[in-house]
Amino acid sequence: MLWVALQALPEDASMRLADCTASLAWWALQFTPKVARVDDTLLLELSASERLWRGRVQLLRQIHESSKLITAVKLARGPTSLVAMARLQASGLARSKPDDLPLSALAAARPHLATLERIGCTCWGQLRFLPRAGVVRRFGAPLLDALDRAYGLQPELYPWLTLPEVFDITLELPSQVETAQALLFGARRLLNQLQVWLQMRHFGVLALTLLWTMDARRDTAVQGELVLRTAEPAIDTVHLQRLLAEQLAHISLPAPVLALRLRTLETQKLHGQSGSLLPDAQATGDSLQQLIERLSARLGAQQVLQAQSCAEYRPERMQIWQSVVPSLTSGAAAPVGKGLHDFRAEALYPSWLLAAPLKLAVRDQCPQYGGSLTLLAGPQRLESAWWDDGRCALRDYFVARSAQRGLLWIFRERLAPSGAAADAEPTWYLHGLFA
Amino acid sequence: MSESLSVSSFRLSEAVWRADSLADAAGVTVASGHAVLDAQLPGGGWPEGAMCEILQAHGEHNEWRLLLPALKRAVVTSTMPSPVVLVGAPHVPFGPGLAAQGLDARQLVQVLANAPGERLWAAEQALRCAAVRAVLAWLPQAQADQLRRLQMAAHANSKLLFVMRPAQARVESSPAVLRLLLASQQQSDALLLHILKRRGRPLEQPLALPARTARLSVLLATWCGPARPAAGASAVPPEPVADFLQGVRDVVGRIASAA
Numbered sequence: 067m068l069w070v071a072l073q074a075l076p077e078d079a080s081m082r083l084a085d086c087t088a089s090l091a092w093w094a095l096q097f098t099p100k101v102a103r104v105d106d107t108l109l110l111e112l113s114a115s116e117r118l119w120r121g122r123v124q125l126l127r128q129i130h131e132s133s134k135l136i137t138a139v140k141l142a143r144g145p146t147s148l149v150a151m152a153r154l155q156a157s158g159l160a161r162s163k164p165d166d167l168p169l170s171a172l173a174a175a176r177p178h179l180a181t182l183e184r185i186g187c188t189c190w191g192q193l194r195f196l197p198r199a200g201v202v203r204r205f206g207a208p209l210l211d212a213l214d215r216a217y218g219l220q221p222e223l224y225p226w227l228t229l230p231e232v233f234d235i236t237l238e239l240p241s242q243v244e245t246a247q248a249l250l251f252g253a254r255r256l257l258n259q260l261q262v263w264l265q266m267r268h269f270g271v272l273a274l275t276l277l278w279t280m281d282a283r284r285d286t287a288v289q290g291e292l293v294l295r296t297a298e299p300a301i302d303t304v305h306l307q308r309l310l311a312e313q314l315a316h317i318s319l320p321a322p323v324l325a326l327r328l329r330t331l332e333t334q335k336l337h338g339q340s341g342s343l344l345p346d347a348q349a350t351g352d353s354l355q356q357l358i359e360r361l362s363a364r365l366g367a368q369q370v371l372q373a374q375s376c377a378e379y380r381p382e383r384m385q386i387w388q389s390v391v392p393s394l395t396s397g398a399a400a401p402v403g404k405g406l407h408d409f410r411a412e413a414l415y416p417s418w419l420l421a422a423p424l425k426l427a428v429r430d431q432c433p434q435y436g437g438s439l440t441l442l443a444g445p446q447r448l449e450s451a452w453w454d455d456g457r458c459a460l461r462d463y464f465v466a467r468s469a470q471r472g473l474l475w476i477f478r479e480r481l482a483p484s485g486a487a488a489d490a491e492p493t494w495y496l497h498g499l500f501a
Numbered sequence: 502m503s504e505s506l507s508v509s510s511f512r513l514s515e516a517v518w519r520a521d522s523l524a525d526a527a528g529v530t531v532a533s534g535h536a537v538l539d540a541q542l543p544g545g546g547w548p549e550g551a552m553c554e555i556l557q558a559h560g561e562h563n564e565w566r567l568l569l570p571a572l573k574r575a576v577v578t579s580t581m582p583s584p585v586v587l588v589g590a591p592h593v594p595f596g597p598g599l600a601a602q603g604l605d606a607r608q609l610v611q612v613l614a615n616a617p618g619e620r621l622w623a624a625e626q627a628l629r630c631a632a633v634r635a636v637l638a639w640l641p642q643a644q645a646d647q648l649r650r651l652q653m654a655a656h657a658n659s660k661l662l663f664v665m666r667p668a669q670a671r672v673e674s675s676p677a678v679l680r681l682l683l684a685s686q687q688q689s690d691a692l693l694l695h696i697l698k699r700r701g702r703p704l705e706q707p708l709a710l711p712a713r714t715a716r717l718s719v720l721l722a723t724w725c726g727p728a729r730p731a732a733g734a735s736a737v738p739p740e741p742v743a744d745f746l747q748g749v750r751d752v753v754g755r756i757a758s759a760a
Binding site for chain 2: 073212234296350352353354356357358360361364365368369370371373374375381384385387390405414415416418420421436442443444465470471473498500501
């Protein structure tokens with residue numbers, strides 16, 4: 067039997083991870099399925115994994131090296147879990163024999179420590195040589211059972227830990243948090259722990275929710291929630307942290323927050339990425355998805371747009387600028403409205419379109435925009451959308467030149483708006499700029 | 502000793518140039534698509550990883566005419582989808598019109614932002630993205646130190662960065678390696694391009710670029726011949742219009758078959 071007892075060193079662990087021992091336990095599950103937690107100590111039974119890891123020395127070295135990625139730990143080993151735990155208590159005990167271990171290192175002996183000391187019994191070996199019937203009568207059966215387990219005379223059974231299917235961790239905040247941005251500190255610790263979970267499961271997270279519990283003494287909502295979604299499964303939580311920071315900036319808390327809870331809503335198995343043999347082929351920087359998500363989080367989803375062509379005759383409907391959906395950024399699908407764009411008309415399309423047509427002043431039947439306009443080409447007749455109630459487009463498009471503004475794309479409404487006199491002047495609009 | 506000397510002289514040739522000639526391009530350039538302009542740009546094109554500043558008078562937006570050939574090339578040559586990010590564009594880019602000139606509008610990502618700080622932030626974020634190939638930013642109120650930050654970001658990530666600013670900014674100092682003043686000349690249908698700053702001797706005479714694409718010029722020439730005033734437009738009889746259209750179809754057909 068090879069038992070290893072692990073304990074996280076308190077100084078740097080508590081700052082980075084929400085529940086350091088739990089993270090360490092998830093990490094330890096890659097070495098053996100037999101991982102148990104006793105208070106803040108982890109017990110690993112490794113005898114079955116020795117051959118897989120090429121021997122005991124290699125395995126212990128591997129554990130020691132890779133644990134540094136999670137947190138700084140101290141570890142001790144022994145033939146039974148209780149010996150390993152006892153050796154963990156003080157650094158000088160790492161090589162001592164079980165008989166020489168102090169009784170204070172045995173949890174079951176701690177209530178009777180004073181009595182045992184008075185009868186001159188300070189280490190495990192001395193207790194073992196006392197008559198068993200007397201020990202049971204005086205100190206109870208549990209002490210003797212523990213001693214038997216420590217010497218391997220009885221089997222050791224623990225509830226073994228497993229890696230949870232869903233990440234759901236609650237973090238009690240050390241102090242009340244008043245502002246939403248300050249929640250980021252606690253959330254970062256939860257996200258770091260999420261990263262350990264994702265790495266161990268080989269998952270990427272697509273959606274997660276951050277819940278916070280607020281002080282119930284204030285007469286407001288007791289809970290708040292924030293859902294984060296990302297288009298590409300993320301294992302690196304730096305991007306999630308940035309998204310969270312942007313989202314939290316928009317939130318105001320009605321009451322101080324006492325606890326945070328992070329839960330994954332949607333995860334996806336990660337597929338590995340092929341590396342390149344050439345060292346410089348990999349471009350550095352964020353992916354397009356991360357850029358778009360970050361821009362959308364700060365500026366709003368309606369501010370980051372991508373065009374989609376549309377089968378329509380009205381220029382303002384030929385393209386839809388909509389907030390970016392993931393499918394648009396990958397793959398080159400055929401344009402939807404290709405059939406409608408005939409070759410002749412395309413050359414007369416401007417490169418800038420005004421968001422809303424600008425009504426032009428008319429003087430002597432001549433539209434004005436930075437001086438009188440000269441019509442160069444047209445009319446290009448558009449008669450469409452009669453089915454669209456009230457928005458019937460009856461227009462003649464012209465290419466016009468302005469003395470100051472260059473080439474313009476203007477149109478004339480062929481029908482006066484309803485209610486106006488039939489012989490009213492036609493209305494001219496500026497709709498695009500050639501540039 | 503000789504080896505270290507040759508190394509240092511190699512770096513010198515990139516950083517220092519004779520005042521009477523153009524500098525060698527320090528990095529990759531993308532051909533601008535205008536032969537007249539390429540001849541005057543160091544390295545023969547738009548520099549990658551450096552900021553180009555384009556100054557225009559208020560209300561003029563001739564960016565597409567100047568930049569579209571290069572953008573078209575930059576988007577097409579790469580194998581991955583490499584979008585062009587527009588930050589704070591003054592109007593809506595018209596997809597069918599751009600597609601007619603060869604730029605797929607679905608490769609554009611438009612970022613709407615009004616506050617100057619938001620525009621700068623969005624532009625910097627876009628420059629840091631690995632997939633983005635080029636960034637066009639309209640920054641009418643940018644300060645020199647903010648532009649320097651963008652220049653550094655473009656340099657660190659090797660992106661094409663074009664910053665559009667008003668013509669009044671020509672008297673301010675700027676960290677851009679290339680500054681152009683773009684003015685349209687209505688009489689001759691030409692774009693006058695003053696190169697205000699480049700790595701090399703200053704250019705005294707402005708360059709003249711055609712203000713329209715070849716197809717549009719042909720189409721305009723064939724449509725109506727001499728220009729007529731707007732007042733006459735309503736009185737055009739239907740037959741000549743049909744003739745014009747037929748003429749246009751012929752010409753365009755010829756262009757299409759030639760292409």
